[in-house]
Amino acid sequence: MDKSRRNFITTAALAGSAAIASPRTFAAKPKIKWRMQTYAGPALAEHVIKPAIESFNKIAGEEMQIELFFADQLVPTGELFRALQKGTIDAVQSDDDSMASPTEVTVFGGYFPFASRYSLDVPVLFNEYGLGKIWEEEYAKVGVKHISAGSWDPCHFATKDPINSLADLKGKRVFTFPTAGRFLSQFGVVPVSLPWEDIEVAVQTGELDGIAWSGITEDYTVGWADVTNYFLTNNISGAWAGSFYANMESYNKLPDKLKELLKITFDSSHYYRQWWYWGGEAKLRVQGTKMKLTSIPDAEWAQVESAAHKFWDEIAKESETKAKVVKIFKEYNAVMEKAGRPYRYS
Numbered sequence: 299m300d301k302s303r304r305n306f307i308t309t310a311a312l313a314g315s316a317a318i319a320s321p322r323t324f325a326a327k328p329k330i331k332w333r334m335q336t337y338a339g340p341a342l343a344e345h346v347i348k349p350a351i352e353s354f355n356k357i358a359g360e361e362m363q364i365e366l367f368f369a370d371q372l373v374p375t376g377e378l379f380r381a382l383q384k385g386t387i388d389a390v391q392s393d394d395d396s397m398a399s400p401t402e403v404t405v406f407g408g409y410f411p412f413a414s415r416y417s418l419d420v421p422v423l424f425n426e427y428g429l430g431k432i433w434e435e436e437y438a439k440v441g442v443k444h445i446s447a448g449s450w451d452p453c454h455f456a457t458k459d460p461i462n463s464l465a466d467l468k469g470k471r472v473f474t475f476p477t478a479g480r481f482l483s484q485f486g487v488v489p490v491s492l493p494w495e496d497i498e499v500a501v502q503t504g505e506l507d508g509i510a511w512s513g514i515t516e517d518y519t520v521g522w523a524d525v526t527n528y529f530l531t532n533n534i535s536g537a538w539a540g541s542f543y544a545n546m547e548s549y550n551k552l553p554d555k556l557k558e559l560l561k562i563t564f565d566s567s568h569y570y571r572q573w574w575y576w577g578g579e580a581k582l583r584v585q586g587t588k589m590k591l592t593s594i595p596d597a598e599w600a601q602v603e604s605a606a607h608k609f610w611d612e613i614a615k616e617s618e619t620k621a622k623v624v625k626i627f628k629e630y631n632a633v634m635e636k637a638g639r640p641y642r643y644s
Contacts, residue, residue, distance in 0.1 A: 321352040323363045330362040330556070332388035332548065335378060337396055337540075339369045339495055341520050345574055346450070347391050350567035354559060362556050364389065369494045376491075383441050388548040391567075393540040395475050401436040402619035408475040409453040409535040411606040413627050415634070415642065417537040417572050420449030424539075427626050433541070436619065443549040445561055448568025449537035451575040453478065455530040456517045457508030458501065460592045464601065473497050474510040478534060481609050482510065485602070501525040510534070514586065515578030523588040531583070531593045534602065542567075 336347045343366070351366045373381045378397035382390045390397065394407025406413070414420055424430040424447045437444040455461055457470065468486030472479075479489025487510075492500055498521050500506040509522055513533075517523040542564040549557070583591060614624040634641040 321348050321355060321366050324355045325360040325363055328360055328363040332364045333367065334364050334389040335367040335372050335387050337369055337375050337392040339520060342516060343368050346571055347567060349570065350563050353566065354563040357559060358556065375494060382543060382545055385545045385547060389542065389544045391542050393538060395477050400440060402617050403433055403436050403623060405477050405613055406623055407539055409478045409538055411481045411534045411609060412603055413535065415536040417449040417576055420447065420537050420539050423630055427630050429623065429626060432623060437543065441546045443544040443546050445542040445544055446564050447539055447541040448571060450540050450571050451513035451516055451538055452533045452579065453510055453535040453538065454513055454533045455508055455510045456522055456526040456589065457528050458526055460528045461530045461594065462592050463594055464598055470507040472508045472510050473506055478510060484605060498522060498525055513575060513579050514582045515575050518582055518586065518588065526589060528592050529589040531591055532599050
């Protein structure tokens with residue numbers, strides 16, 4: 299990327315950050331002050347984290363205040379885990395995959411292909427099928443507190459050129475998650491890693507052919523729908539698995555009341571996303587005007603689903619913990635398939 303373009307992007311990103319103010323604080327000199335960074339840029343943060351932090355600050359008052367920073371403001375997203383572990387920042391909102399956490403569960407964060415079909419799958423997996431306990435144990439080993447996980451939006455392709463078959467994916471340079479990129483590369487997709495704030499300009503300049511990072515609600519919210527022409531209705535995941543984390547030392551210093559308030563507030567953020575994404579995904583497909591919908595036929599897309607289950611087995615061979623998580627995915631999805639409608643549609 300040339301220097302002039304990088305300077306333009308940096309200037310635009312700072313302007314965008316300034317346009318949307320950080321959450322209000324409700325105490326000038328709180329007893330406890332945390333710094334928190336989200337993976338989300340300003341426009342997305344307006345929905346996915348800002349309301350929750352404002353609520354926390356209002357309730358905690360003089361006891362505690364959280365200062366929120368948007369994507370890459372303090373550290374690059376790929377360095378979030380290290381900054382959190384060191385205590386440079388006190389809390390993070392991200393998925394395991396994007397922040398490159400060195401745990402056995404990192405590969406399952408973000409979009410693990412076809413592990414979920416609907417948004418409710420994620421909280422059920424974490425709260426009823428044991429993933430929450432596994433995540434908590436894995437992060438405790440590296441000095442980080444895993445507070446809670448929730449489901450976010452599905453993963454679709456937003457592209458400049460139409461995608462009507464698997465062959466159309468070949469050679470496409472796509473911004474996506476590390477694990478999703480690893481999986482999709484077998485279909486000819488070329489995964490590209492860039493700072494989140496650079497993506498819109500990268501599509502405009504031709505550095506990227508598309509994005510496989512979100513659903514249509516996010517495409518419209520952050521401006522990607524303005525630079526892409528097509529939206530592929532097939533997805534590789536029904537919901538993103540994302541979490542809230544805290545530096546273990548910072549977390550342990552909190553009184554029990556504030557620990558509980560953190561959890562409740564973050565759970566309210568997960569809940570907001572459930573209905574905001576779910577409603578938006580349907581409404582914008584039907585009423586949206588910025589992208590034309592395309593689809594790959596079900597019979598052809600079945601090749602991707604079949605490849606995903608082989609991918610699961612490959613991941614399971616990598617460690618005992620990964621095998622345990624994959625076993626839970628298989629058991630859960632088998633139950634959903636047998637339960638039938640509305641849990642799964644054949």
